[in-house]
Amino acid sequence: KAHQPSMAPSLHAWDSPNGAPTPMPKRLEGKVAIVTGGARGIGEAIVRLFVKHGAKVVIADIDDAAGEALAAALGPHVGFVRCDVSVEEDVERAVERAVARYGRLDVLCNNAGVLGRQTRAAKSILSFDAGEFDRVLRVNALGAALGMKHAALAMTQRRAGSIISVASVAGVLGGLGPHAYTASKHAIVGLTKNAACELGAHGIRVNCISPFGVATPMLINAWRQGHDASTADDADADIDLDIAVPSDQEVEKMEEVVRGLATLKGATLRPRDIAEAALFLASDDSRYISGHNLVVDGGVTTSRNLIG
Numbered sequence: 001k002a003h004q005p006s007m008a009p010s011l012h013a014w015d016s017p018n019g020a021p022t023p024m025p026k027r028l029e030g031k032v033a034i035v036t037g038g039a040r041g042i043g044e045a046i047v048r049l050f051v052k053h054g055a056k057v058v059i060a061d062i063d064d065a066a067g068e069a070l071a072a073a074l075g076p077h078v079g080f081v082r083c084d085v086s087v088e089e090d091v092e093r094a095v096e097r098a099v100a101r102y103g104r105l106d107v108l109c110n111n112a113g114v115l116g117r118q119t120r121a122a123k124s125i126l127s128f129d130a131g132e133f134d135r136v137l138r139v140n141a142l143g144a145a146l147g148m149k150h151a152a153l154a155m156t157q158r159r160a161g162s163i164i165s166v167a168s169v170a171g172v173l174g175g176l177g178p179h180a181y182t183a184s185k186h187a188i189v190g191l192t193k194n195a196a197c198e199l200g201a202h203g204i205r206v207n208c209i210s211p212f213g214v215a216t217p218m219l220i221n222a223w224r225q226g227h228d229a230s231t232a233d234d235a236d237a238d239i240d241l242d243i244a245v246p247s248d249q250e251v252e253k254m255e256e257v258v259r260g261l262a263t264l265k266g267a268t269l270r271p272r273d274i275a276e277a278a279l280f281l282a283s284d285d286s287r288y289i290s291g292h293n294l295v296v297d298g299g300v301t302t303s304r305n306l307i308g
Ligand code: NAD
Pocket: 036, 037, 038, 039, 040, 041, 042, 043, 060, 061, 062, 063, 083, 084, 085, 086, 111, 112, 113, 114, 115, 139, 166, 167, 168, 169, 210, 211, 212, 213, 214, 215, 216, 217, 218, 219
C-alpha cells in the first residue's frame, strides 16, 4: 500500500508542509533582557542565545573590558553597563539604562555569582572567615534579591515579565561547595519561591536554574586550586582574584570528570546548555511556570555518585 502523507500537524511548527526546514522562530523577538554577570562563562552564553532569538540585551557586569568587548561584538541590540550586583544603586541604574535605551524590561537573568575561597580552611565550618561569608552572600543572595526588586518595579507597570536566577545544585544538596556558597544558592531557591508567590499577582514569573559542572573560568579556577598543593592549605589564597582563561586541556579534563558523575550517558555540560534553559524560562513557552527550580545537571543529582 502506497504511503499516504499524514494529515496530522507537524511535530515542529517550523517544518514547512513539504518537509523542508524553515528558519526557527525567534523566541524572544521584541523583548528586552538584562543579564548580570553576562561578560563571560554561562552569562555570556545566555547573552548570545537571547540575542540570537531577537532580544535586546543589557550586559550588567563588573568586568568592563570583557563586557564592553562582548557588547561591541554583538551589535546595536546589546549594551553594557558596569554593575556590581551587591550594590543597590548599580542594580537600579542597570534597570533604568535598559528601560531608557530599549523602552521596557521583559526579562532579568540574575546570573552573576562568586564561589568564594576554596582553601581547606575557608571551606570548613570550623574555620571559615565571617567577612568572606558576608561577601559571597552579598553578591549571590543579596544581588539576586536586589535584581528581583528593581526588575519587578519596572515590570509591574506592564504587568508582565520573567525573572530567572542562576542558583546551583549546591542550592539543592549539601556538601558541594564552601558553606557561604551553599547557603547563598539555597537562599536563591527560597527567594525564587517567595518572590513568585508575591509577584504572580502582577503577572511576573520568577524561576531559577540549578546547573552542575560547567567548565567556565569559575569552575576551572576552583578545580585548579583544589589540585594545587601549594594553594590548597593557604588561607590567604583568593580564587576570585585569580581569574585566568582556562586552557583547552583543563576544560576537557573538567568535562571528563563531570561526564563520569552524570547518569545521562555522555553528558558534557556546556554554557549553552544552561542558556537553553534560560531561554525557555524567558520565553512565553514557559508562560505558566513560576516558582520552579530547573536543575540542569546531566542527571547527577538523581544518583548517589556525588556522595558515594
Ligand atoms: P564565571 O566566574 O565564569 O562568570 C561570572 C561572571 O559574573 C563574570 O563575568 C564576573 O565578572 C561576573 N561577576 C562576578 N561578581 C559580580 C558582581 N558582584 N556583579 C556583577 N557581576 C559579577 O562563572 P560561571 O561559571 O559562568 O557562573 C555563572 C553563574 O552560574 C554563577 O551564579 C554560578 O554560581 C552559577 N553556577 C555555575 C556552575 C558551573 O559549573 N560553572 C554550576 C552551578 C552554578
